[in-house]
Amino acid sequence: MPAAFPSSSDTAPILEARGLVRAFGGLRAVDGMSLVLGRGEMVGLIGPNGAGKTTFFNLLAGSLVPDSGAIMLGNRDIARERPEKRIGAGLGRTFQIPKPFREMTVLENVLTGAQGQSGEGILANFLSPSRVRVEEHRAAERARELLDFVRLSHLTHEPAAVLSGGQRKLLELARVLMADPSVLLLDEPAAGVNPALLELIIDRVRLLNAQGRTVLLIEHNMDMVSRLCERVVVMAEGSLLAEGAPAQVLARKDVAEAYLGQVAA
Numbered sequence: 001m002p003a004a005f006p007s008s009s010d011t012a013p014i015l016e017a018r019g020l021v022r023a024f025g026g027l028r029a030v031d032g033m034s035l036v037l038g039r040g041e042m043v044g045l046i047g048p049n050g051a052g053k054t055t056f057f058n059l060l061a062g063s064l065v066p067d068s069g070a071i072m073l074g075n076r077d078i079a080r081e082r083p084e085k086r087i088g089a090g091l092g093r094t095f096q097i098p099k100p101f102r103e104m105t106v107l108e109n110v111l112t113g114a115q116g117q118s119g120e121g122i123l124a125n126f127l128s129p130s131r132v133r134v135e136e137h138r139a140a141e142r143a144r145e146l147l148d149f150v151r152l153s154h155l156t157h158e159p160a161a162v163l164s165g166g167q168r169k170l171l172e173l174a175r176v177l178m179a180d181p182s183v184l185l186l187d188e189p190a191a192g193v194n195p196a197l198l199e200l201i202i203d204r205v206r207l208l209n210a211q212g213r214t215v216l217l218i219e220h221n222m223d224m225v226s227r228l229c230e231r232v233v234v235m236a237e238g239s240l241l242a243e244g245a246p247a248q249v250l251a252r253k254d255v256a257e258a259y260l261g262q263v264a265a
């Protein structure tokens with residue numbers, strides 16, 4: 001049967017999870033989850049509440065270490081590397097509930113996403129102050145460009161505390177983009193966002209993918225998933241239940257039952 005969506009075999013894999021397991025006490029939140037993301041793909045990760053999606057993201061991004069399994073970013077197993085190292089290797093991740101530094105300005109918050117600046121070392125600052133200044137200038141320029149990209153320029157010098165929920169999601173996206181990730185893990189970018197901002201988020205995510213960035217998107221908003229993704233992956237009880245084109249996957253009986261189980265539970 002010809003593939004109706006770009007399967008992982010169509011493009012070179014950029015990120016691959018192999019048999020990931022992570023338990024909390026007796027509960028295997030992620031239980032043998034595997035997934036291959038092709039370079040430049042945009043894939044939706046769906047599944048009922050408690051299926052293990054966020055835990056899976058935490059394993060990919062490094063805020064949790066798996067009990068077993070591998071995570072290949074290109075040819076390198078990053079499963080036991082620190083989160084900062086993964087960011088440096090091109091993996092960016094947003095959170096379901098972004099928590100900006102409320103007292104800092106919107107611009108300062110974006111700048112916290114800058115990676116590996118010389119000025120972070122006191123010695124470098126002392127030995128090469130002009131290089132540090134150039135880097136700081138470039139970072140500020142990039143942060144302003146990103147604020148423009150997410151349409152928050154008018155709030156550049158406001159404290160992040162003034163932002164709405166949707167604007168916080170956009171700020172978080174800009175912060176993550178400071179490190180210029182090649183793979184973006186987006187955890188429920190549409191949750192709690194008003195319809196106007198939702199369209200902007202959809203448009204920006206589409207553009208980021210068109211720039212060649214690979215996107216894995218956890219989302220309960222199926223309309224958004226269907227509009228953005230040619231392939232969806234369904235997790236249930238910690239592992240892969242189904243994958244394929246959104247319409248085909250959503251029509252499957254076992255997928256419907258997994259969601260119904262959630263209602264019944």
Ligand SMILES: Nc1ncnc2c1ncn2[C@@H]1O[C@H](COP(=O)(O)OP(=O)(O)OP(=O)(O)O)[C@@H](O)[C@H]1O
Nearest residue numbers: 024027028029047048049050051052053054055056
């Ligand atoms: N730190 C933790 N300690 C104990 N249990 C946890 C922890 N994190 C997650 N769990 C449990 O692991 C399971 C999977 O949770 P997870 O948040 O990964 O699911 P999810 O698919 O992201 O759900 P949702 O769609 O509601 O966000 C749940 O039963 C949850 O209660």
